[in-house]
Amino acid sequence: MRVVRILLVIGLIATGVKLVQVQAFEAPALSAKSQRQRSATVDVQAVRGSIVDRNGSPLAFSVEVRTLSYRPQAMRKQWDQAAAKHPGQFDNYEAHSAKLAQRMQDVLGVDAHQMLAKLRSAAKFVYLVNNIDPSKARTITDEFPEVSAEVRAVRDYPGHNLASNIVGVANWRMDDPDTRNHNLHGLSGLESSLDLMLAGTPGHQVVDTEEGDDGVVIPGTVRQTQAAVDGSDVVLTIDGDVQYYLQEHLAAFAKKAGAHSASAVIMDAHTGEVYALANDKSFDPNKPTYDNAAMANPAVSNPYEPGSVNKVVTALASIEYGITTPTAVHEVPGQIQVADRTVHDAWSHGLLQMTTTGIFAKSSNVGTLELAQRVGPDRFSDMLKRLGLGQRTGIGLPGESPGSVPPRSQWSGSTFGNLPIGQGLSMTVLQMASMYQTVANDGVRVPPRIISAEVRPDGSRVQMPRPQGIRVVKPQTAITVRNMLRAVTQGAPYPNSGTAPQAALPGYQVSGKTGTAQQINPVTHTYSNSNYWITFAGILPADSPRFVVGIVLDRPVYTSPDGHSAAPLFHDVASFLAQKYNIPLSKTETPVVTLQLPS
Amino acid sequence: MTAPARTDKKRAAGAAAKTGAAKNGAAAKAGATTVEQPERLAPAERPRRTRSAAAERAYARRAQREGRRDGGPRVRTRPGTEPVREARAESRPRRQPVPRKQASTATFVVLVISMLLVGVATTLWLSTQAIADSYKLDDAKKGVAALSEQAEQLQREVTSMDSASALAKRAQELGMVPSGDPAYLVVGPDGKVRMVGDPKKAEAPKPPKTTTPTSTSTPPPAGHDAAGHDADSHGGAQADQHGQDHG
Numbered sequence: 001m002r003v004v005r006i007l008l009v010i011g012l013i014a015t016g017v018k019l020v021q022v023q024a025f026e027a028p029a030l031s032a033k034s035q036r037q038r039s040a041t042v043d044v045q046a047v048r049g050s051i052v053d054r055n056g057s058p059l060a061f062s063v064e065v066r067t068l069s070y071r072p073q074a075m076r077k078q079w080d081q082a083a084a085k086h087p088g089q090f091d092n093y094e095a096h097s098a099k100l101a102q103r104m105q106d107v108l109g110v111d112a113h114q115m116l117a118k119l120r121s122a123a124k125f126v127y128l129v130n131n132i133d134p135s136k137a138r139t140i141t142d143e144f145p146e147v148s149a150e151v152r153a154v155r156d157y158p159g160h161n162l163a164s165n166i167v168g169v170a171n172w173r174m175d176d177p178d179t180r181n182h183n184l185h186g187l188s189g190l191e192s193s194l195d196l197m198l199a200g201t202p203g204h205q206v207v208d209t210e211e212g213d214d215g216v217v218i219p220g221t222v223r224q225t226q227a228a229v230d231g232s233d234v235v236l237t238i239d240g241d242v243q244y245y246l247q248e249h250l251a252a253f254a255k256k257a258g259a260h261s262a263s264a265v266i267m268d269a270h271t272g273e274v275y276a277l278a279n280d281k282s283f284d285p286n287k288p289t290y291d292n293a294a295m296a297n298p299a300v301s302n303p304y305e306p307g308s309v310n311k312v313v314t315a316l317a318s319i320e321y322g323i324t325t326p327t328a329v330h331e332v333p334g335q336i337q338v339a340d341r342t343v344h345d346a347w348s349h350g351l352l353q354m355t356t357t358g359i360f361a362k363s364s365n366v367g368t369l370e371l372a373q374r375v376g377p378d379r380f381s382d383m384l385k386r387l388g389l390g391q392r393t394g395i396g397l398p399g400e401s402p403g404s405v406p407p408r409s410q411w412s413g414s415t416f417g418n419l420p421i422g423q424g425l426s427m428t429v430l431q432m433a434s435m436y437q438t439v440a441n442d443g444v445r446v447p448p449r450i451i452s453a454e455v456r457p458d459g460s461r462v463q464m465p466r467p468q469g470i471r472v473v474k475p476q477t478a479i480t481v482r483n484m485l486r487a488v489t490q491g492a493p494y495p496n497s498g499t500a501p502q503a504a505l506p507g508y509q510v511s512g513k514t515g516t517a518q519q520i521n522p523v524t525h526t527y528s529n530s531n532y533w534i535t536f537a538g539i540l541p542a543d544s545p546r547f548v549v550g551i552v553l554d555r556p557v558y559t560s561p562d563g564h565s566a567a568p569l570f571h572d573v574a575s576f577l578a579q580k581y582n583i584p585l586s587k588t589e590t591p592v593v594t595l596q597l598p599s
Numbered sequence: 600m601t602a603p604a605r606t607d608k609k610r611a612a613g614a615a616a617k618t619g620a621a622k623n624g625a626a627a628k629a630g631a632t633t634v635e636q637p638e639r640l641a642p643a644e645r646p647r648r649t650r651s652a653a654a655e656r657a658y659a660r661r662a663q664r665e666g667r668r669d670g671g672p673r674v675r676t677r678p679g680t681e682p683v684r685e686a687r688a689e690s691r692p693r694r695q696p697v698p699r700k701q702a703s704t705a706t707f708v709v710l711v712i713s714m715l716l717v718g719v720a721t722t723l724w725l726s727t728q729a730i731a732d733s734y735k736l737d738d739a740k741k742g743v744a745a746l747s748e749q750a751e752q753l754q755r756e757v758t759s760m761d762s763a764s765a766l767a768k769r770a771q772e773l774g775m776v777p778s779g780d781p782a783y784l785v786v787g788p789d790g791k792v793r794m795v796g797d798p799k800k801a802e803a804p805k806p807p808k809t810t811t812p813t814s815t816s817t818p819p820p821a822g823h824d825a826a827g828h829d830a831d832s833h834g835g836a837q838a839d840q841h842g843q844d845h846g
Contacts, residue, residue, distance in 0.1 A: 244763035
């Protein structure tokens, strides 16, 4: 009995010792080993938010795809060994890779020869095909388990070139050494500037799984969960249809006019929301390579000298300060001396009797400068500032230029002979349209915006703060100027025709202003007589404004019929907008007014 | 901490339990031997075992439970420790064994064992179910993934066909052309209809396809359906009402 007892005690002691050894000394190593056998880290993708237009039509969204990869070196060894060991039962690598390549051609439509070249290369690791449909990838990986499929996402731009300069492009980035951080990121446009909002944060969790199958999670073993946070959707103020129309027609018009480039914007007359912002050049973000030159957004980044469109500043100031009335008659000579410069009108004439309306409708430089001098440089400079010139509009697009206005302290004698007629200062097409938005909105300037709202992953909609309106002139001043500028589109017998009767739209009152600005000749550093910026800014309808349109053409062929005015394009755009938004006809026709007294 | 450690602990606990059982077994055996060989329980040998008071009490209680007489002398080896219990222990064994009590003990044991078995079976069944469910879940997840892929694919197709550029292309293929400036029919306050604008045939753009250009703009006669439609939508009171020429 004693022997039994001793044996039992020894057994107990041995067990105890083993227990201590396993629990105290080997525990970390053992648990790590078991962990490796069954635990797996499952990555959870964060879906990048979509970019949608004001009607909810997507301009950009993400699609989950797979990228197939292979280990040619290891697989060659494995298959050849298997074939050598069991001849007849296994293919050798040559035959196997040929089968795989053929199957990939059948399922994925890729070139079998190209695939074969990759499969038979001496590389350790190759990517076979990028960005394929997950179901097709599964067909391949089910049949050939040695092919591995990486989860990726691609950005789809259903409209191709539509708003591509605004939206930009995002692609799959693998620069981070931690593969868990591989994700879609923006390269240009809003995709780049709103990347933080759109991208979201990928998550992951550690689970215990059935060996070899990450799908079968042992219940209750999910741990270390870091939830994936999807990106937010971004709602733009852009209307896809209007954007498409403007983009197509601007590009066609720029081509017809032989312009180097062109930009245009359509914005809401009251809220400053941008309905369309177009350049004549755009790119297709769905293509694998992009034309760098076409990826920029000159509409916000390239300022230009506006020309006569800037006469609206003088018009606003001279009415606001009670210097003149629309029907007051002025004596306008053929030229005017400002400091050491002589400024002419665009057409040669002697002394004319022009109404204030006539000065702006016929775009007389001399008459405008006469009025500007009565306004005075200080009040004029102040008006430029209040209209937002020389300051970024804060539209929300990357790379916005503030344009340039010489500070009042640096004006020379002739500066005040330049600025009122739109030379010697520069602005973007947005700033130009914003000036006319002030006129359309009864004197309150609302800085333009292009991002309407953010839709969070939980579905809550966060409206972007609307900018505060800035009172620039009295409401009556804005209405008077708006009515005066209707005469620009007046088509009446000589001498009462405005500069842009082509801009008129039957049934609607239209206000607008044409502009032709000389460009600086880079060789002589003087204003050129053949290179111009052709501009137009208009309000539709003038009696109850809904939209403001701004257009600029860079260096069109001035002598061609389409190269000297952007008014026909404005007409087409206005006609489209009137139909698309069912804008009610103006209550009365535009009254015909006297622009110039018969001499 | 991690599961394996837990498992190890359990295993250890199991081992400990086993050892315990072995010990008890040994003790029981020892007990059995004491019954068979009472001579080994000679009072001279007792002090060697040096049982604690608690152990003594436990033995006493067991002896009482088993209702045997020879439990008595063992307890009595230490007189004076617990005279009351001793007295009870003395008195009970003298009675006849009660069969009812034995039956209830057996029932109790059977009950405990069956509960244990049921518990173990339930646990097993539940965990089997959980595992089976996790396979079902995996299948369901795969199904959901496949369906959402399909939905995504279909959505993608719809979106790409729904985009402005695709629609414009389709319209062009169908021979449609932009309508140009429409003419409007305006119903005056007096009910008279006047036409604003100049209705024109829409013209196909310069490079036409081989298909015959379709004229799409045929203005309806004045005061016809367009004006009626107009009056419906606006109430027909003001002069600025217009009917759009859907050309």
